[in-house]
Amino acid sequence: MHFDLTADQRKQLLENLLPRLEEYYANTRDLRVAPQLDKEKLRELLAGTDLTTGLPPDEALDSVVDNLLKYQVHVPHPMYYGLYNPRTNFPSILADLIAAYFNPQLAAWSHSPYAAEVENYLVREYGARFGYDRDSVDGTFTSGGAEANLTGLLCALNHAYPDYAHLGYRAFDREPVIYSSDQAHHSVVKAARVAGLGLNAVVSIPTDEGQRMSVDSLRDHLLADTTAGNRPVLVIATAGTTGTAAIDQLPAIAELCQKYSCWFHVDAAFGGAAILNEEYRPWLAGIELADSITTDIHKWLSVPMGTGMLLTRHPDMLNKTFNTPAEYMPREGKELSIVDPYTHTIQWSRRFLGLRMYLSLLVFGWEGYADTIRHHVEIGHYLRDRLAERGWQIVNDTPLPVVCFTWPGVDDPGNYARTVCQRVVDSGEAWLSVYPIKGTDHLRAGITNYATTRADIDRLVELLQRLGVPAATDAN
Template identity: 40%
Template sequence: MEDHELDRDAQTGMPPEPRTDDDPFAVPRASETVLAALAAGLREGTVSTASPRYFGHFTTAPSEIALRASAIATEANPQLATRSHAQFAVDVEDLTVRALASRFGYAPATADGTFTSGGAEANAMALALALARAFPEIAQRGLRALAGDPVLYVSNEGHATAARAARLAGLGSDGVRIVPVDRKLRMKPGALGEAIARDRARGAIPFLVVATAGATSAGTIDPIPEIAAIAERAGLWLHLDAAWGGLAAFVPELASVLEGSARADSITFDPHKTLAVPLGAGMLLTRHPRALASAFHEQAGYMPRDASRDPYARSTMWSRRFIGAPTYAVLASLGWSGVAEMLARQVALGDRLRRALGERGWSVVNDTPLPVVCFVDATHEDGARPDRLAAIAREVDARGAGWITLVRFSSGTRVLRACVTSPNTREQDIDALVDSLDSSRKAVFSRSAAP
């Protein structure tokens, strides 16, 4: 990105190369040399997700207080397996979990949750919660104890980590039912109900529905109340993957789009996508106070006897770091009003991008109130061709005006995609991106027309 200069070797003009010997650690090197090489290598070989002109994946730019909190926690290095080793850190995470759970409508007094490495881990843990609730016998006998095939349901715009979690849990890809979406890329509740009925008729055992709030490709939000009603009637666990779209819970103007989220049995939310904290800081929240311990508690002679409330007993992780420190610091320093202002600004910038693209001959093809915009060129007959769009994205990157992506919807349609996730992005960054898109489009189509 244009706002980052690289430290380069005075003779070669290139950043220091990593060692490529058969044994790169055979000869000790000075610590300053090692650290300088790491810093230079990261500057040269990493997409700058901290840049205000990074419009790629759902990765926020960490704030100064989040980075400082992370450094403090790293230096202290508390061991968060048990409360007895890190009472303060565990208490901080617990109060942060309860406070964030309340934003989704959970009762703080009974809500539970844990910090995770990110949404992938949280979604896998949610599957484990659903299995433990539906089939308590598998804790001892495993899936062989079941009389039929357990199946879960997710839309074809849902995150791929749901399918991965099913494979890791031993359900296999055959245990995942892909529910079709409507023209707005939202799960069809009617199709979900029909799929559950078909599976039960053939002897399968439905146990989990995964709804999405803020799909990765287009930011769409499934109809949560309708899906919750179907899951409740069928007696299935409902998990809401709101890893990024959960930002709506903090912006009063958007709160209605998450209506029904409190009816979900569990929720994935990623502070490292929304709250200006560094990777990896995800969360799994649940409205069932004993669900985590029921699924993950293990007795061990070297652990406290009464450990059901210890972090290790409520998570897939055992020994772990103080993940929640940066999130606590951001929330404590900004307050709810400051968080709302930060995220509302990103939403407004997303709206600005939509308007500007429409005025410049681009066609916006997704429908979401969240700050992610999917679009194609509308000024040329072949403006929606994937190779043309990919060339435009590369040209924008080469010009240093922004980093955007090319994504594929479940329908197979490929589109350009830009999302606003950085608290440092400003109106001039949006305007520079649109200007660069226009000039890049012109350059790409001029080259294609050349003999």
Template identity: 45%
Template sequence: MNFDFDEKQRKEILNTVSQKIEHFYTNTKDYSTTPELNLQEIRNIIASENLVSGTEPNKAIEHIITGLENYSVHTPHPKYFGLFNPRANFAGIIADFITASYNPQLAAWSHAPFAVEVEAHLINQFIEKFGLNPKKSDGVFTTGGAEANLTAVLSALNNKHPDFAKNGMFGLDKKPVIFCSQEAHHSVQKAAKIAGLGYEFVKTIPTTKDLKIDTDLLEKEIKNLNNSTHSPLMVIGTAGTTGTGTVDDLEAISKICKKNGIWFHVDAAYGGGAVLSSNLKHILKGISASDSITFDAHKWMSVPMGTSVFLTSHQEILNKTFRITTEYMPKEANELEIVEPFSHSIQWSRRFIGLKVYSSLLFYGWNGYEKVINHQAKMGEYLRTKLTENNWIIKNSTELPVICFTHQKFESDANFTKTILDNILAKGNSWISVYPIKNVPTFRACITNYNTTETEIDELIEELNKERKAYQD
């Protein structure tokens, strides 16, 4: 079996793939945003292919492309107003192709020195962007925000308990408690489960009327903690909540944490992108005082999935948390002043994650990103304006392009949002979601695509108005 194929076959295969992808990339708006969720049909299509002896490459490519085109929510669509899943920029797509082709192994520095140093350089760039002290800070690329948040929990445990790496939870005399907003991402609970704390020890704090964590209640909860049996481990502030795009009062949280000697982590998976815009970075005031930060480049930086960053203002904590020695790992770089990636994060075998960011910066620059982020924020303001003009009411307050809205007459009618959402998704022209705010179901629309313009927003407004009228009639 020739896994490589010959040169002629490779060129034919690449040409086929290139043509298919080019057609989708150019004509994304022509596709339905929403697939038909026919489980049995999908399973039958997958099971019908010959996985024993294989099939002809072009037929295999056609099968894969058809499956993805017919049975995916098309997040690259300019009328996908959904979760933080943007259209991937072309530089990032090319980077994934290059990475897969060269397949560098970033576990050991000596195996991929260029790739490891690219990621180290980018980490330093992000440290600077977020205002951390470059001489005292560190960071690492992760596969997603969930891994970055888990890294934060583990770092906080190892920071507070010097013997945690050796003894784990069995060495603790008190139960660690994590504090976060009730609007925080559920990866916090997941991290607590994986780390062995258990989600019972994640204390969620109610929000104020503006949907930020109530810092007065936070202080009271910390003060009222039974210090004979429990110990405050960390507070997680969110910069851009998933539901409403709210940014917690990071400055107030940092002061509370400093006063009480508690690790302060900022989950800026989405909202961290604001740091790249001179118009928006003020909303992250206080983030530079944090102990650690989660940031997802695969959100506002529009690179392919699985590209996140963990940053920390504690230069040695990653080594303390993950350091390990082995006999079988390469030792060619032992005499150099380098960090071995396998001893620096949760991952061992490591993909060249950072190339998607590096290639994008080489193609577009930080200046290009500022323009794109400002454009999306501008489209968010345009959507708010058009909704208000058409008698919809906005239920959240954020400078990020996340808009939650409903109609005053139907605020208490859960069937209103459900019916309209079902109708819009069934037509497949746009993709929005429903999110409850203070027990009121609202429509949620987020500008995630750099190609979304006033045209797509006007079309969404037209759809919403039409469905509202039909519901009223």
């Protein structure tokens, strides 16, 4: 067949490719962290490749690897201190290879019962660690936090309006209102748009000095909207905001949600993984009261991008929200007490996402994850201490490994942060971001790589001293 390379060809391609991938994996720190950006050069490169008949397979592979090496921010680099993009652990990489070979279809349980039950098992076990009842927790793997947050919103609408699945917006007897903090992920407002509620349905609750949702303000808005005849449908709290890794006051928010019969969703895409280390469980106190939880496996649990999860303590809500009978779907398991995954998710056909997490657990165990999370947290504390020792000012307050900082006394802190960040990125030695706190940009460093060491932190601090400390300052 035209698409089926010979066994010898496949073997040779793997023998050539795997050493290159291993070289990258083992020696990522030898590369520039960020590429030099040139859109026109890239477009000329792609336009100059003849795809009419294709390339010899070995040349095709070399082309892709060469250009990824040259034109990518290398997020697996231990000096990448940016967004929540981790270095992937090796078993999860192998999981993607296995899934690509077997290509299981996770729409119908009967087509891949092992894969479906692996994911069901992970939902039960991970849900139990958040405090849900193992026997009633439900959930689904998602493409990431955005899909999980949208799923949480749709569950909330079906909870508030029992006829929503059939009538859509016509089921609304009162105007639905969603509440999230001004630090919540922007997927919240996107979800409101996708669901047809519109941006005006989302009320942005101000935050306190620690960038946590103001419980007093939320209370006032809930009372005002209820008095005005509107229907509070959903409150989205955050456990580990994108910018400063703040954790909202979950118990107090849960109490308000219960009072107003409002669905309580916690976006714990990043911070949720702290639950896997017993020492850090108190940080997420109250998360067990959430009606649903977003958590991203591809963030702190170090697996390939595109691996999220939505968990809920309501075992019937995903079915109520998504179950759409289809006559053409396989029926081999109809006599069994099973759930077809497509009935519990936005997606229909779906990759075996759970294998990335499961194979990692088979190799490292929950204890291995607890140790890795402790390492991240300790490295975060070390970065704070080293920056403070050298005169930098820490401007966020979180136990999670995200540090926002500035040099005190500069005339224009926002411009200063942007300038220093660009210098660091241009150096190729590290990657930082900036994030606005109370309207002013600050430098931001997140620990996303389990391979980042104290020596790497020392390198970062020395780089900042060289590129960021104002010339007139005696910073030792």
